Amino acid sequence: MPGIIEVQAVIFTQGGPTAVINASGVGVVLGLKNSPQISAIWGALNGIDGIMEERFVDLKAQSDSVLQAITFTPSTQLRSTRKKPTSEDNRKMLDVFQKHGIHYVFGAGGNDTSESLDIINDAARERKYSLRVFHVAKTVDNDLMENDHTPGYGSAARFVANAFRGASLDNQCFGGLYIGVCMGRHAGFLTAAAALGRQGPDDGPHLVYLPESPFSLDKFAQDVEAVYRRLGRCVVSVSEGIEDASHTPILQVLSDGKLEADSHGNVQLSGTGALADRLVEYAKKHLESKGVVKKLRARGDTFGYLQRSFPDQSPVDREEAVGLGKFAAQRAISGDVDGSCAIVRVADNPYRSEFRLVPLKNVAGKTRRMPEEFINKDKNNVTDAFIRYGLPLVGELTQLGQLDFSKSVKI
Amino acid sequence: MPGIIEVQAVIFTQGGPTAVINASGVGVVLGLKNSPQISAIWGALNGIDGIMEERFVDLKAQSDSVLQAITFTPSTQLRSTRKKPTSEDNRKMLDVFQKHGIHYVFGAGGNDTSESLDIINDAARERKYSLRVFHVAKTVDNDLMENDHTPGYGSAARFVANAFRGASLDNQCFGGLYIGVCMGRHAGFLTAAAALGRQGPDDGPHLVYLPESPFSLDKFAQDVEAVYRRLGRCVVSVSEGIEDASHTPILQVLSDGKLEADSHGNVQLSGTGALADRLVEYAKKHLESKGVVKKLRARGDTFGYLQRSFPDQSPVDREEAVGLGKFAAQRAISGDVDGSCAIVRVADNPYRSEFRLVPLKNVAGKTRRMPEEFINKDKNNVTDAFIRYGLPLVGELTQLGQLDFSKSVKI
Numbered sequence: 001m002p003g004i005i006e007v008q009a010v011i012f013t014q015g016g017p018t019a020v021i022n023a024s025g026v027g028v029v030l031g032l033k034n035s036p037q038i039s040a041i042w043g044a045l046n047g048i049d050g051i052m053e054e055r056f057v058d059l060k061a062q063s064d065s066v067l068q069a070i071t072f073t074p075s076t077q078l079r080s081t082r083k084k085p086t087s088e089d090n091r092k093m094l095d096v097f098q099k100h101g102i103h104y105v106f107g108a109g110g111n112d113t114s115e116s117l118d119i120i121n122d123a124a125r126e127r128k129y130s131l132r133v134f135h136v137a138k139t140v141d142n143d144l145m146e147n148d149h150t151p152g153y154g155s156a157a158r159f160v161a162n163a164f165r166g167a168s169l170d171n172q173c174f175g176g177l178y179i180g181v182c183m184g185r186h187a188g189f190l191t192a193a194a195a196l197g198r199q200g201p202d203d204g205p206h207l208v209y210l211p212e213s214p215f216s217l218d219k220f221a222q223d224v225e226a227v228y229r230r231l232g233r234c235v236v237s238v239s240e241g242i243e244d245a246s247h248t249p250i251l252q253v254l255s256d257g258k259l260e261a262d263s264h265g266n267v268q269l270s271g272t273g274a275l276a277d278r279l280v281e282y283a284k285k286h287l288e289s290k291g292v293v294k295k296l297r298a299r300g301d302t303f304g305y306l307q308r309s310f311p312d313q314s315p316v317d318r319e320e321a322v323g324l325g326k327f328a329a330q331r332a333i334s335g336d337v338d339g340s341c342a343i344v345r346v347a348d349n350p351y352r353s354e355f356r357l358v359p360l361k362n363v364a365g366k367t368r369r370m371p372e373e374f375i376n377k378d379k380n381n382v383t384d385a386f387i388r389y390g391l392p393l394v395g396e397l398t399q400l401g402q403l404d405f406s407k408s409v410k411i
Numbered sequence: 412m413p414g415i416i417e418v419q420a421v422i423f424t425q426g427g428p429t430a431v432i433n434a435s436g437v438g439v440v441l442g443l444k445n446s447p448q449i450s451a452i453w454g455a456l457n458g459i460d461g462i463m464e465e466r467f468v469d470l471k472a473q474s475d476s477v478l479q480a481i482t483f484t485p486s487t488q489l490r491s492t493r494k495k496p497t498s499e500d501n502r503k504m505l506d507v508f509q510k511h512g513i514h515y516v517f518g519a520g521g522n523d524t525s526e527s528l529d530i531i532n533d534a535a536r537e538r539k540y541s542l543r544v545f546h547v548a549k550t551v552d553n554d555l556m557e558n559d560h561t562p563g564y565g566s567a568a569r570f571v572a573n574a575f576r577g578a579s580l581d582n583q584c585f586g587g588l589y590i591g592v593c594m595g596r597h598a599g600f601l602t603a604a605a606a607l608g609r610q611g612p613d614d615g616p617h618l619v620y621l622p623e624s625p626f627s628l629d630k631f632a633q634d635v636e637a638v639y640r641r642l643g644r645c646v647v648s649v650s651e652g653i654e655d656a657s658h659t660p661i662l663q664v665l666s667d668g669k670l671e672a673d674s675h676g677n678v679q680l681s682g683t684g685a686l687a688d689r690l691v692e693y694a695k696k697h698l699e700s701k702g703v704v705k706k707l708r709a710r711g712d713t714f715g716y717l718q719r720s721f722p723d724q725s726p727v728d729r730e731e732a733v734g735l736g737k738f739a740a741q742r743a744i745s746g747d748v749d750g751s752c753a754i755v756r757v758a759d760n761p762y763r764s765e766f767r768l769v770p771l772k773n774v775a776g777k778t779r780r781m782p783e784e785f786i787n788k789d790k791n792n793v794t795d796a797f798i799r800y801g802l803p804l805v806g807e808l809t810q811l812g813q814l815d816f817s818k819s820v821k822i
């Protein structure tokens with residue numbers, strides 16, 4: 001950027017919220033704000049819409065206490081959008097950038113966002129407008145290429161792990177079947193996190209169904225039956241994105257209704273309790289008709305938006321989110337032109353991670369799925385390798401107790 | 412109990428779990444275990460079934476570290492039942508009591524449990540068997556007479572308050588409608604707790620619908636429309652038990668399906684996502700057909716079992732649960748014969764509570780509902796009086812931050 005002494009920066013957030021997007025934004029601000037070349041740091045409201053419409057909040061003018069407080073606050077203060085920029089949008093954004101002297105762009109989001117940034121980047125090059133474009137990884141789905149894991153995942157996984165710890169203890173009270181449906185359309189990381197809170201061999205979830213493996217209703221019913229016969233109860237973690245062998249969503253298999261799609265063409269699978277309810281009905285019918293139990297106590301919960309926005313961050317997730325934002329800012333200042341900021345794992349025990357800049361195109365529009373070594377052979381549970389992978393990310397969980405049942409009469 | 416030197420005690424738990432039933436049980440054990448007259452403290456497994464079948468765990472033999480750990484553990488280690496004792500059951504239980512010399516019975520539960528204990532008490536009197544029968548209040552519904560609030564409510568309310576804090580921030584991202592359905596068939600205390608996490612005047616929930624007031628779908632749609640027109644978004648807390656003016660459950664009004672009933676004759680209103688989904692559809696249709704918005708982003712979550720079992724206790728709830736259990740034990744030892752142990756509030760600021768023994772019959776089978784002063788005139792929100800009532804019960808909540816939007820351009 002020769003000849004330019006003072007430049008402005010803009011930060012925007014895109015896609016579904018997480019518990020630590022604000023933390024990433026604060027990281028970028030902290031990384032930029034003492035740099036004399038950055039004269040303004042704008043937060044665009046509602047993603048690229050805010051850029052086009054110049055709806056900006058002055059992030060450099062925010063007090064330290066505000067920045068500190070929002071670091072601990074879930075969701076995104078900058079609001080969001082799911083819009084993918086059209087060539088008309090790019091023209092408008094570049095006009096705004098030129099008008100204000102904005103040469104640094106930071107977008108926190110998932111693979112859609114990396115794609116959006118790549119498109120903006122190409123448009124800027126075409127116009128020969130000097131732009132530094134950085135993607136800051138963010139998604140509860142944990143499905144970005146090049147990342148060991150993404151900011152937002154640890155906190156969402158913490159919620160899911162805690163939810164299943166409670167649900168498994170709850171299920172012990174009366175026995176029966178409990179199904180919890182988790183987010184994750186194509187990647188099972190969040191559904192798998194249900195297993196991270198298990199303390200004993202009979203703790204739930206007893207079964208885990210991920211979108212990576214074809215889901216068979218028959219197999220599912222048999223799996224539930226086997227667990228129920230053994231324990232008199234069964235806790236199941238299911239991804240909202242499970243599909244059968246021909247890639248038809250199971251909700252669609254079990255449903256006659258029509259399903260909505262968002263502007264990226266994704267079918268609406270969250271925010272409805274239908275999949276949990278239908279799976280519960282299916283398993284109940286199976287167990288009752290086979291005479292395994294006369295009347296199965298069976299419930300389904302859909303964890304919905306709580307997974308991504310519950311105000312209980314994983315401390316390591318928050319710290320990494322701030323760190324990744326700072327890293328993006330530093331790379332921009334130190335002369336890098338573009339890229340996606342990713343987290344790589346350096347060591348497991350004690351856990352240690354590092355940040356790395358990778359090409360935007362490596363992340364854009366691609367989906368990382370659970371590696372095979374994290375899924376058991378029967379495709380109905382996770383492996384110890386997954387537990388080792390996930391545990392450092394969720395932060396410390398309260399140790400739960402149990403009675404010493406060896407001191408019992410006639411159990 | 413003249414002539415009896417050594418007696419045994421039994422503790423059982425009944426009804427839906429809470430986050431602090433174990434804490435109450437530990438309180439009873441701590442209150443009894445140093446008393447020389449109590450030779451054994453049994454925990455009956457699965458409530459009255461465990462008594463009849465002599466499935467007992469030795470609670471006096473549990474180590475201090477086990478007792479300490481389960482105090483922090485949600486749900487009930489003693490398992491549960493919803494069975495109301497028949498006269499045949501009473502006969503069997505009294506036989507077991509006589510056989511072992513069990514003269515103290517402690518049951519933790521809701522109004523069904525108080526009723527069960529009252530029935531057992533009457534049966535013992537008839538047989539002239541000397542029994543001391545104590546009910547230890549417990550329910551997330553907070554609907555027991557004679558109690559300012561009940562153990563279990565504070566932790567469940569904490570979860571609901573946190574869930575809505577996250578949901579409201581989430582809803583800010585994209586705008587639109589969010590409905591969260593909370594437990595509470597006849598009493599709206601838990602649904603009302605959604606409001607306890609609000610920090611600012613525009614924080615959700617913007618509307619709160621309680622089972623205490625007749626629910627009109629028309630009025631609901633108009634309320635949502637008014638909030639949406641003002642804020643471009645709307646967050647709603649709804650009780651699973653809402654009914655129309657003729658006492659038909661709204662789920663039934665909106666539904667053609669059949670609904671299950673439990674053995675106390677209660678219709679199954681939890682553990683399904685149907686009410687949230689149907690209310691969302693209804694409001695969406697209203698706003699879209701009136702042209703308020705072309706396509707409403709609208710989602711419903713049902714908080715389900717997480718409300719009662721999520722492993723994040725309210726510290727004050729846990730302490731009161733332990734205290735109430737101890738109180739029950741002390742009253743039994745000091746010569747009281749029967750009663751229900753209740754919490755009364757002594758002061759609001761700083762908050763202070765006390766325990767009181769009341770007649771079993773005052774609590775048995777009765778339901779306390781939200782007092783009028785806690786519900787606003789429009790019947791679509793809670794009052795400041797409710798906030799003052801509820802806040803001390805949930806424990807400290809993380810302070811959430813927000814950007815200073817006065818430092819903005821063109822908002």
